[in-house]
Amino acid sequence: MHYRISSVTPLPDRRLLVRFMNGVVKEYDFKPLIKSWDVFTPLADNSLFKQVRVSHGGYGVEWNDDLDLSCNDLWFDGVEKVV
Numbered sequence: 001m002h003y004r005i006s007s008v009t010p011l012p013d014r015r016l017l018v019r020f021m022n023g024v025v026k027e028y029d030f031k032p033l034i035k036s037w038d039v040f041t042p043l044a045d046n047s048l049f050k051q052v053r054v055s056h057g058g059y060g061v062e063w064n065d066d067l068d069l070s071c072n073d074l075w076f077d078g079v080e081k082v083v
Helices: 031-036 038-044 072-078
Strands: 003-010 014-022 027-031 060-062 067-070 077-081
Touching: 003 060, 014 031, 014 072, 027 072, 060 072, 067 072
Parallel strands: none
Antiparallel strands: 003 014, 014 027, 027 077, 060 067
């Protein structure tokens, strides 16, 4: 099952606020991925990190052709927020 995304907002300290199409909102801390996966190292640059957008169809978030993360990763590893 895919937990499709309707919007994403970059937050301070390399976090994302992700709203899913089912109405659930989760916060995702990107710092551990930046530290542990070389592919995500460019996201330590705040100007690039703020360029996050929802990928086509809501199946993830992306920054460019090389940097993306799936909706399921964000769903399962994000922390639910009450808004």
